[in-house]
Amino acid sequence: MHKSVLSILEAVPIPKMAEVTQVFNQDSLKDCVAELMDQLESSGVGEQIKAGMNIAITGGSRGISNISALTKATGNFVKSKGANPFVVPAMGSHGGATDQGQKDLLAQYGITEKQVDMPILSSMEVVKIGELRDATPVYFDKLAYQADGIIIINRIKMHTGFRARYESGLMKMLSVGLGKQEGADAYHAKGLDQLGLYVEEAGKYLLDHTKVILGIAILENAYDETCCIRVLRREEIAEEEPKLLIESKKNLPCIKFKDLDLLLIDKIGKNYSGAGMDPNITGKFVNPSIESNPISKIIAVLDLSEETEGNGNGIGLADVTTKRVVNKLDYASMYMNGLTSGVTESSKIPMFYDNDKQAIQAAIKLSKQLNPKNLRMVRIENTLDLSRIMISESLAEEAKMRKDIIFNEEFHDLTFNEENNLF
Numbered sequence: 184m185h186k187s188v189l190s191i192l193e194a195v196p197i198p199k200m201a202e203v204t205q206v207f208n209q210d211s212l213k214d215c216v217a218e219l220m221d222q223l224e225s226s227g228v229g230e231q232i233k234a235g236m237n238i239a240i241t242g243g244s245r246g247i248s249n250i251s252a253l254t255k256a257t258g259n260f261v262k263s264k265g266a267n268p269f270v271v272p273a274m275g276s277h278g279g280a281t282d283q284g285q286k287d288l289l290a291q292y293g294i295t296e297k298q299v300d301m302p303i304l305s306s307m308e309v310v311k312i313g314e315l316r317d318a319t320p321v322y323f324d325k326l327a328y329q330a331d332g333i334i335i336i337n338r339i340k341m342h343t344g345f346r347a348r349y350e351s352g353l354m355k356m357l358s359v360g361l362g363k364q365e366g367a368d369a370y371h372a373k374g375l376d377q378l379g380l381y382v383e384e385a386g387k388y389l390l391d392h393t394k395v396i397l398g399i400a401i402l403e404n405a406y407d408e409t410c411c412i413r414v415l416r417r418e419e420i421a422e423e424e425p426k427l428l429i430e431s432k433k434n435l436p437c438i439k440f441k442d443l444d445l446l447l448i449d450k451i452g453k454n455y456s457g458a459g460m461d462p463n464i465t466g467k468f469v470n471p472s473i474e475s476n477p478i479s480k481i482i483a484v485l486d487l488s489e490e491t492e493g494n495g496n497g498i499g500l501a502d503v504t505t506k507r508v509v510n511k512l513d514y515a516s517m518y519m520n521g522l523t524s525g526v527t528e529s530s531k532i533p534m535f536y537d538n539d540k541q542a543i544q545a546a547i548k549l550s551k552q553l554n555p556k557n558l559r560m561v562r563i564e565n566t567l568d569l570s571r572i573m574i575s576e577s578l579a580e581e582a583k584m585r586k587d588i589i590f591n592e593e594f595h596d597l598t599f600n601e602e603n604n605l606f
Contacts, residue, residue: 184537192536195544198555198575199594200562205439205570206587207405215249215409216256219399222414223260228397234265236331238396239324241356242289242303244274246454246490246567247338248407251293257334257399258301269302270294271327273335273360275367276523277453279516282306291454291490309363312392315384319373321358322366323393332396335420339400339427341435343458344470344526347379348425351457353398353415354386361389364523371524376472387421395420400427405436406570435463436569439588440561440578443479444550447543447562449605451484451498452491458529459497460484461566467500469528479561483546485539485605487511488565496520499531503546507604509535540603
């Protein structure tokens with residue numbers, strides 16, 4: 184870093200910080216596999232699964248609690264009916280839009296042939312099975328289309344880029360996920376503000392024109408624990424998913440402090456959010472049709488997760504980052520996301536500095552609040568795990584007045600190593 188820049192940053196004070204625990208609703212299922220098996224048996228869907236049938240079970244590209252165990256249990260249920268289950272990746276263009284890349288992504292979430300005890304058949308080959316009203320083509324994974332039945336498993340959650348009756352969930356996995364690269368590209372080409380409408384129309388079309396048997400909807404609490412499972416027969420999916428989306432919003436974690444000067448994020452990555460850092464947490468969206476209401480003036484990102492394997496999608500929403508992040512970036516995977524979604528902002532590179540300390544000082548300088556006693560600053564590990572966070576001294580009184588905030592330590596200076604990176 185040039186000396187003239189360093190001379191400015193060296194004079195910027197960093198406030199003392201303290202770790203606190205944010206308390207959220209902790210309701211969860213004690214045994215999610217048992218709950219799933221009970222619902223599968225009581226739903227009567229087993230009557231549709233006959234001996235010798237080949238049943239495709241979807242696997243997605245998001246980290247979902249207990250997904251490996253739930254996928255295995257679903258496969259065991261299928262096998263108990265004498266049928267042959269297999270897992271098919273349903274993740275659009277993720278994994279670099281390659282067969283092996285998508286299989287590797289599943290492995291990160293514990294979905295391997297050994298762990299789920301069934302084959303994983305990964306292919307980017309699709310079939311065109313029809314068109315929507317405006318002639319938009321409807322593509323579908325060839326392996327799933329050729330199967331005798333399809334079971335969709337996914338978490339119901341707010342999407343990071345659009346608002347609609349159906350966001351992240353069963354209908355999106357059916358249309359965009361199983362649409363592979365071609366399907367994802369066709370719907371995203373309409374723009375993020377239209378994506379929800381196409382997810383709904385294409386999803387309903389596919390429910391009528393493919394062999395979907397059932398959907399398994401998963402809801403998680405703010406601690407990423409399974410709190411609800413719903414087994415939905417094919418004819419129930421379209422009606423019930425919007426209700427589950429409303430319910431899921433009640434469980435969304437948040438940063439309980441608003442109007443921040445600086446939000447410091449240790450790591451971003453696709454394993455935390457499809458957007459790298461969840462805009463539902465930061466309040467900063469790339470889709471102009473969603474009203475952005477950032478909780479912080481400045482966002483600084485210090486690193487990428489190992490699991491994201493260089494895909495720094497979302498780094499463009501940061502104001503400041505580190506050279507470490509830039510050196511880790513896998514531009515091919517980032518640009519594949521950008522080309523498919525049509526969103527360029529997420530892949531832009533912000534100002535970057537040699538180490539954590541410089542990046543933090545630059546972010547404070549940009550916030551224009553140079554008095555450490557007044558700087559409203561929060562540090563989080565990522566946008567998925569928001570139970571334990573760090574707050575600056577200026578937030579102390581506000582925190583002490585809240586029953587859902589617990590102090591874990593006294594305020595202290597942040598500690599840096601010899602390279603001026605945070606411990």
